[in-house]
């Protein structure tokens with residue numbers, strides 16, 4: 001019985017939470033890191049409240065000494081303290097409104113998901129491991145373009161880089177390499193089985209259309225988030241200059 005699990009408190013939320021095993025079908029977004037949530041989680045005990053946390057987000061330390069910002073320790077904020085109630089991440093450049101690690105002295109803000117990016121990654125299609133850099137690989141005024149999506153990576157943002165090949169990418173894997181593999185081992189979508197062949201076919205078609213719409217919607221949201229992050233970043237920098 002789910003209700004027999006003990007309720008716990010987390011300082012980010014004023015209702016008690018209870019542990020929860022999040023299934024993919026629930027399509028939950030973590031209220032801490034704003035990323036998809038599948039697996040070990042905490043859920044608000046109030047049925048009308050949509051507050052969820054990854055177990056890992058629940059357990060984040062309040063203070064973090066991070067290599068990207070050796071000058072000062074970073075403090076976990078449960079919501080941004082800026083007037084806009086949003087921050088522009090100094091790692092990926094994207095906008096965030098959930099948890100962040102923050103240095104209030106430097107106005108340095110990083111998504112909790114970005115803070116935990118590994119120092120090296122293997123990327124499909126590249127023979128060598130890529131190393132995490134806390135800035136663009138080029139520090140001599142040259143413009144660095146991501147070798148996957150070909151967009152410019154701003155100097156101050158994090159990147160993954162292979163020095164041997166002079167190959168680098170944005171912090172997060174770029175769209176081109178995230179093409180879903182088609183026909184690979186079934187979608188696992190067996191939850192609705194109406195029996196008839198024709199309905200199975202139309203189910204598949206409508207699922208595909210739904211997925212396509214979903215992709216389009218996500219792209220639009222992503223574009224909007226990027227835009228507002230850029231604006232927020234610009235105005236913040238501008239304000240800093242004025243002080």
Ligand SMILES: [Zn+2]
Nearest residue numbers: 030033054057
């Ligand atoms: Zn999370």
Ligand SMILES: [Zn+2]
Nearest residue numbers: 015044049051
């Ligand atoms: Zn709640």
Ligand SMILES: [Zn+2]
Nearest residue numbers: 089092111114
């Ligand atoms: Zn980020």
Ligand SMILES: [Zn+2]
Nearest residue numbers: 072103105106
């Ligand atoms: Zn600082």
Ligand SMILES: [Zn+2]
Nearest residue numbers: 146149170174
């Ligand atoms: Zn890229």
Ligand SMILES: [Zn+2]
Nearest residue numbers: 128162164165
């Ligand atoms: Zn290489």
